[in-house]
Amino acid sequence: MIVSDDLPLSRADIDRAAHRRTEADVLATALRTSSTRILLVRGGSVGTTPEESIAFRSAAEVAHLPHADAAEPDADWLFLGEDGDGVTYLARRVPEPEPLPLTGGPSDVLVHNRAEAEPAGWTSLRMLGASLDGSEAGLATTAVALDAWHDRHVRCPRCGAATRVQQAGWTRVCVVDGSEHYPRTDPAVIMAVVDDDDRILLGHAAAWAPGRWSTLAGFVESGESLEHAVRREVLEETGVVVGDVSYRGSQPWPFPASLMLGFRAAALSTDVTVDGVELAEARWFSRAELASAVAGGDVVPPGRASIARALVEEWFGGPL
Numbered sequence: 565m566i567v568s569d570d571l572p573l574s575r576a577d578i579d580r581a582a583h584r585r586t587e588a589d590v591l592a593t594a595l596r597t598s599s600t601r602i603l604l605v606r607g608g609s610v611g612t613t614p615e616e617s618i619a620f621r622s623a624a625e626v627a628h629l630p631h632a633d634a635a636e637p638d639a640d641w642l643f644l645g646e647d648g649d650g651v652t653y654l655a656r657r658v659p660e661p662e663p664l665p666l667t668g669g670p671s672d673v674l675v676h677n678r679a680e681a682e683p684a685g686w687t688s689l690r691m692l693g694a695s696l697d698g699s700e701a702g703l704a705t706t707a708v709a710l711d712a713w714h715d716r717h718v719r720c721p722r723c724g725a726a727t728r729v730q731q732a733g734w735t736r737v738c739v740v741d742g743s744e745h746y747p748r749t750d751p752a753v754i755m756a757v758v759d760d761d762d763r764i765l766l767g768h769a770a771a772w773a774p775g776r777w778s779t780l781a782g783f784v785e786s787g788e789s790l791e792h793a794v795r796r797e798v799l800e801e802t803g804v805v806v807g808d809v810s811y812r813g814s815q816p817w818p819f820p821a822s823l824m825l826g827f828r829a830a831a832l833s834t835d836v837t838v839d840g841v842e843l844a845e846a847r848w849f850s851r852a853e854l855a856s857a858v859a860g861g862d863v864v865p866p867g868r869a870s871i872a873r874a875l876v877e878e879w880f881g882g883p884l
C-alpha cells in the first residue's frame with residue numbers, strides 16, 4: 565500500500581493546465597466566463613460553506629473584496645486549473661482584516677475590523693482536510709500554498725526590490741534585476757520507526773496538548789538525501805539508530821510550504837533518549853498497547869487527514 569493514495573490532502577483531480585498560465589488574458593477570460601469557480605483564500609484558510617465544504621463564488625460575488633495591493637489587482641488571483649468539463653478554477657487572495665485601534669481603550673489594545681463584508685466563512689486547511697473531496701483538497705492545498713508563498717516573497721531575495729506577480733500567480737519577477745522566483749516547497753521527512761519486535765516509535769512534543777502522540781518528523785537539511793534525513797532526525801530526537809528506510813508516500817503540507825515525505829524506517833537499536841526540549845517523550849508501542857491507549861483516551865493519535873495517521877495505521881494494519 566502506498567499511503568498517499570488514501571490521504572485526503574494528497575488527492576488532486578483538477579488539471580493544473582500549466583500551459584495556460586502564460587496566456588496574457590487567462591485571468592481576464594476566466595473572470596468574464598460565468599462558469600468560472602472562485603475559491604477564497606486568506607492566511608492558511610479558505611472560504612467555506614456552513615457545512616465546511618469550499619464555497620465557490622462567481623467573479624461578480626467577489627468583485628467588492630479588498631485588494632492586497634490596489635496598484636496590482638492581478639496579484640490577487642491564482643490560476644488553479646480546469647476540470648474535464650472545461651470549468652476554470654481560480655483562487656482570490658483576500659487580505660487579512662486590518663487591525664484597528666480600539667477607540668477609548670488603552671492604546672495597546674487592538675481589535676480586528678469585523679465590519680468588512682465577507683461572502684463566506686473561513687476554515688483553516690488544517691481543520692478542513694479530512695472533509696474535502698479529492699478535487700477540493702487539491703484546489704485548497706494549492707491555493708493555501710501559493711497564497712503563503714506570495715505573502716513571504718513580495719521582495720526580491722537577491723536585491724530587496726519589489727517583485728511583481730506573473731504567470732497568473734505562479735511566478736514573481738524582480739522589478740530591478742528581472743530575476744524570476746517560483747513557489748517554494750520545503751521537503752520534510754516523516755517516519756514510522758519500527759523495531760524488530762514490530763513495535764512503533766511515537767513521540768510527544770513539548771508544545772503539544774497532553775496525550776497527543778505522533779510519528780517523528782523533521783526538515784531535510786541542505787545537501788542531505790531523504791534517507792540521511794530520516795536517520796539523522798530519528799537519532800537526534802530519540803537516540804535510536806535506523807537502518808533500512810523505505811518510501812511510503814507523500815502529502816502536501818502547506819503550513820506554510822512543506823511537502824511531507826513518508827517513510828517506514830527499521831530500528832537497529834531500541835534505547836530511547838529524548839532531549840526534553842523539542843520532544844518531551846518518546847516510547848515504543850506494540851499494537852495492543854497503542855489500541856488500548858487510544859481506546860482509554862491516554863493517546864490521541866494524529867489527525868485523520870494526516871500522513872502521520874496513515875503511516876501509523878499502515879503499521880497498525882487498519883483504522884485506529
Ligand SMILES: [Zn+2]
Nearest residue numbers: 720723738741
Ligand atoms: Zn532583485
